[in-house]
Amino acid sequence: MLDMYLFENSQLLEQIQNRVLELKDAESFDDEAINEIFRAMHTIKGSSGVMMFDEITAVAHKLEDVFYYLRESKPSNVPHLELVELVLAVTDFISGEMDKLSAGGTADGKAESLIGKIDDFLIKIKDDSKEEAGKVIAGNVYEEPTQFYIAPLATNPTHYYKVYITFKKDTELVNIHAFKAVRALKDVAEDMLFFPENILSGDEAVSEDILENGFKILIQTGKSEEEVKNLIGIGYDIEKVDVYECNYAEFNLGFVSDDFQIQIDLDSSVEEIRERRQAPGDFVVKSKDHGKVTLAKDKKAGGEKSTYISVEVGKIDTLMKLLGELISKESDRLENPELLTKIQNVVRSMRMVPLTTMFQKMNRIVFDVSRKLGKDVEFEMTGDDMEVDRSIVESISDPLMHLVRNAVDHGIEMPDERIRAGKADRGKVTLSAREESGKILISVTDNGRGLDRDKILAKARIQGFIEDNKSDSDYIDKEVFNFITLPGFTTNEEVTEYSGRGVGMDVVMKNLQKLGGTLDIDSTKGQGSTMTIKI
Amino acid sequence: MRILLAEDDFVTRKFMMNFLAKYGDCDVTVDGMEAIDAFMMALEEDEPYDLVVLDIMMPVMDGYQALSGIRNIEKERGIDKEHGVKIIMATALNDEKNVKMAFDLGCTVYSGKPIDQDRFEQGLKKLGLIK
Numbered sequence: 001m002l003d004m005y006l007f008e009n010s011q012l013l014e015q016i017q018n019r020v021l022e023l024k025d026a027e028s029f030d031d032e033a034i035n036e037i038f039r040a041m042h043t044i045k046g047s048s049g050v051m052m053f054d055e056i057t058a059v060a061h062k063l064e065d066v067f068y069y070l071r072e073s074k075p076s077n078v079p080h081l082e083l084v085e086l087v088l089a090v091t092d093f094i095s096g097e098m099d100k101l102s103a104g105g106t107a108d109g110k111a112e113s114l115i116g117k118i119d120d121f122l123i124k125i126k127d128d129s130k131e132e133a134g135k136v137i138a139g140n141v142y143e144e145p146t147q148f149y150i151a152p153l154a155t156n157p158t159h160y161y162k163v164y165i166t167f168k169k170d171t172e173l174v175n176i177h178a179f180k181a182v183r184a185l186k187d188v189a190e191d192m193l194f195f196p197e198n199i200l201s202g203d204e205a206v207s208e209d210i211l212e213n214g215f216k217i218l219i220q221t222g223k224s225e226e227e228v229k230n231l232i233g234i235g236y237d238i239e240k241v242d243v244y245e246c247n248y249a250e251f252n253l254g255f256v257s258d259d260f261q262i263q264i265d266l267d268s269s270v271e272e273i274r275e276r277r278q279a280p281g282d283f284v285v286k287s288k289d290h291g292k293v294t295l296a297k298d299k300k301a302g303g304e305k306s307t308y309i310s311v312e313v314g315k316i317d318t319l320m321k322l323l324g325e326l327i328s329k330e331s332d333r334l335e336n337p338e339l340l341t342k343i344q345n346v347v348r349s350m351r352m353v354p355l356t357t358m359f360q361k362m363n364r365i366v367f368d369v370s371r372k373l374g375k376d377v378e379f380e381m382t383g384d385d386m387e388v389d390r391s392i393v394e395s396i397s398d399p400l401m402h403l404v405r406n407a408v409d410h411g412i413e414m415p416d417e418r419i420r421a422g423k424a425d426r427g428k429v430t431l432s433a434r435e436e437s438g439k440i441l442i443s444v445t446d447n448g449r450g451l452d453r454d455k456i457l458a459k460a461r462i463q464g465f466i467e468d469n470k471s472d473s474d475y476i477d478k479e480v481f482n483f484i485t486l487p488g489f490t491t492n493e494e495v496t497e498y499s500g501r502g503v504g505m506d507v508v509m510k511n512l513q514k515l516g517g518t519l520d521i522d523s524t525k526g527q528g529s530t531m532t533i534k535i
Numbered sequence: 536m537r538i539l540l541a542e543d544d545f546v547t548r549k550f551m552m553n554f555l556a557k558y559g560d561c562d563v564t565v566d567g568m569e570a571i572d573a574f575m576m577a578l579e580e581d582e583p584y585d586l587v588v589l590d591i592m593m594p595v596m597d598g599y600q601a602l603s604g605i606r607n608i609e610k611e612r613g614i615d616k617e618h619g620v621k622i623i624m625a626t627a628l629n630d631e632k633n634v635k636m637a638f639d640l641g642c643t644v645y646s647g648k649p650i651d652q653d654r655f656e657q658g659l660k661k662l663g664l665i666k
Contacts, residue, residue: 001634001647052657147638148661150654152629152647187546280599280640283592283628285543 002151005047006102011310012040013091013098018360020091021367024084025378029070037087038067044094049145053101055111056094061142062118063090068140069122077128085371086121088364089114101151158190160251161228163217166240167210174207175199177237178215184231191220218251311350319346352387355433355442358397359384362404366429369408376426377412383433388440395515396442396533399508403444403531404429406505411448411529421526423447443532451523453480463489481521485509536585536664537577538562541570541601542625543593547648551625554652555588558665567596571604574620578612584620586664589642591626591633598624599640606641616641621662625650 019033029037045060063086070078093114097107165181167174178199185192195216196206221228225243232241322343359381370377412418412427419425430445457475460466460483466475483489487506512519515535523529536559542548543565555561562584564570570589577583587605591598602622609619623644624637634645644658659665 001629001631004631052654052661144661147642148644148658149634150644150646150651150658152627153649153651280603280636281597283597283599285592285594285597 001149002051002101005051006098009044009047010095010098012044013095014357014360016040016087017091017364020084020087021360021363024081024367026080028078028080029083031071034067034070038064038071041067041090045142046145050147050149052148052150053097053107055109056097056107059090059093059111059114059118062115062122063087065140066118066122069126075125075128078125082121086118088367089117158220158222159224160246161217161219161221161225162244162246162250163219163228163232164240164242164244165215165217165232165238166242167215167237168239169211171211171237174210174215174237175202178210181215181232181238182217184233185217185219185221185228188221188223188227188231189219190222191218193218220251315346315350319343319350322346349387351389353390353393354385354387355393356384358393358400359431359433361397362400362431365401365404366408369405370412370427373409374414375408375412376415377408378426378428379431380428381431384431386433386435386440392440392515392535395511396517396535399511399533400442400444402505402508403533404431407444407446407448407529407531411446411450413449421449440535441532442535443530445528445530447528450525450527450529451481451484451521452525453477456480456483459483459489465489477523478521481523484521485519536560537582539564539570539573539577539584539587541565541567541588541593541598542590544590547590551588551650554650554655558659559585566593567598567601567604569595570601571596571608574605575608578608586659586662587620587622589622589624591624591628591637598626599636602637602642603640621664623655623658 016037019036023029023033041060041064045057045064048056048060066083066086069075093109093111097109100109101107165178167177171177178194182192182194182199196209198206199210199215219228223231225245228243229241232238234241322339326339326343363379363381366377366379407429408427412429413421413423415425418427428447431442432445433440433442435441454472457466457472457480460480465483465486485505485508489505509519512533512535517533517535520532520534521529522532538555538559538561540548540551540555540561541564542551548563548565552561552563562573564573567589570587574584574587589598589601593601596604602624605620605622619641621643622641623646624642625646625648626633627648629647637645643662646655646658656665
């Protein structure tokens with residue numbers, strides 16, 4: 001439940017952020033954007049209200065207020081950039097709280113000052129537009145939801161074990177001894193199953209089975225292997241206890257070879273299975289023979305944190321179509337390997353995500369850094385619709401962020417310096433992606449001051465990266481530029497909040513090398529630089 | 536306030552009783568059927584409960600059946616939604632489908648187990664049951 005809340009709202013937040021960044025240079029938000037942000041905030045407010053995340057609810061409500069006002073009375077005097085920053089501050093706050101929640105923490109951030117800021121903003125735009133508007137706008141009233149959800153307390157990381165107990169062959173009433181082991185584990189178990197099941201029935205055959213094949217327990221618990229072993233304890237009756245940790249899927253399968261089998265329903269149609277919804281009465285506990293033992297196989301995947309991905313609907317449609325074809329051609333499917341290959345390709349493409357999301361994130365970084373440093377920077381991206389495997393996106397996001405930050409901080413000059421150099425006062429950072437002979441190339445280009453070959457060489461000499469017997473002219477540009485990727489190397493005289501500490505490029509390098517990627521640096525002094533990640 | 540608890544597991548029952556005793560007098564039943572009986576009895580004696588806490592997986596009658604049973608009794612007696620008893624489902628079942636079903640059937644709070652005691656209390660405050 002919490003997973004779903006986090007997933008849906010993080011998507012909404014991302015959507016808002018992208019929209020805001022897209023329009024940050026516009027005069028004001030258009031009707032569509034205002035509606036979009038209003039609706040997203042309304043949704044977040046609603047679901048957060050049900051989840052009782054009061055601070056998130058309050059912030060979302062406040063921002064919704066602002067956009068409600070914008071929508072209803074269309075004031076013409078809104079300081080746009082201020083509003084952009086306000087929206088971003090809100091999405092940052094909510095994202096931060098959601099990060100805490102997804103890490104198992106509590107949403108304990110205080111929104112008071114942020115709400116104060118939004119209030120001030122709202123009062124300001126309302127005051128300013130009073131004369132021209134003059135009409136009374138109905139307030140946007142918040143109604144508490146009537147139903148609430150409380151997420152369960154985050155528990156310790158849970159483990160799944162398969163336990164095999166071998167009893168001494170001469171143990172009498174071995175079923176009672178087996179029950180003793182079950183009882184010993186009951187207190188620490190979040191879920192438990194054991195085989196044979198009917199150990200308290202007094203059936204002789206059960207005891208024989210235990211002596212013959214051992215007693216098996218499936219247990220989910222926060223305890224360690226060693227603790228589980230100790231709880232069962234090896235005494236006069238037990239010869240050996242083996243504990244194996246397994247994952248959730250294996251745990252759900254149980255001891256497949258023995259008592260357990262997965263049943264696949266082949267008789268019912270898909271519709272029938274889909275229709276089989278759970279209803280009141282389905283949760284009646286049927287057997288209460290020996291303590292409460294929940295049935296592992298019936299339990300929903302709740303122990304494991306699930307990952308969701310969004311897949312473009314078109315891909316799923318294609319997959320369905322191909323599968324339909326496969327079924328209708330069932331008889332000759334073995335002669336139809338192309339079809340299977342096609343299906344495989346579609347499934348593979350579902351793992352692919354467009355670079356857009358990551359590029360948008362970079363847009364945000366450019367915005368933040370340039371605002372902070374007082375630079376004026378335009379951001380452009382090309383090729384962001386290219387699709388790459390999601391694992392690549394995850395792994396190059398950090399290095400790329402670094403390069404972008406560097407471009408704004410080191411590359412782009414201050415506006416007055418740019419004018420003196422005869423350039424437009426507005427700098428530009430371009431992020432582009434393309435494919436070349438099976439490799440993905442992502443470049444960060446800035447039209448700033450470029451790398452200073454002489455300065456780098458001088459620094460490199462001082463820091464001892466250059467062998468004494470070599471002269472400057474022995475190095476070609478590319479080699480010189482590569483010095484900046486060495487640990488501890490920096491040409492920035494000033495350490496800013498963002499860069500200049502001499503850590504960074506070497507980390508970028510290291511991360512890229514881990515992925516089997518390379519970094520290509522190209523630069524012309526006074527014209528700008530291009531850093532290209534090849535992967 | 537008067538609280539009714541339905542919980543079949545002994546250990547959980549003991550824990551919940553102690554926990555709920557902080558907020559009022561807590562009656563205890565062990566399945567959904569008994570819970571409905573107790574609820575009816577309290578209504579007839581004109582001493583209705585302010586809060587009902589239901590486990591979901593219980594013998595004889597599960598928490599969902601008890602929940603819709605209670606809401607039906609209220610409907611029959613002309614008790615409107617606003618004045619109906621506050622019902623908290625306390626359960627280890629936590630997926631969206633179950634939560635949604637409980638909301639549809641008219642539960643007031645859905646609280647996953649293990650119970651987050653601070654937030655449970657926060658919920659009681661929101662419902663106006665405690666200050």
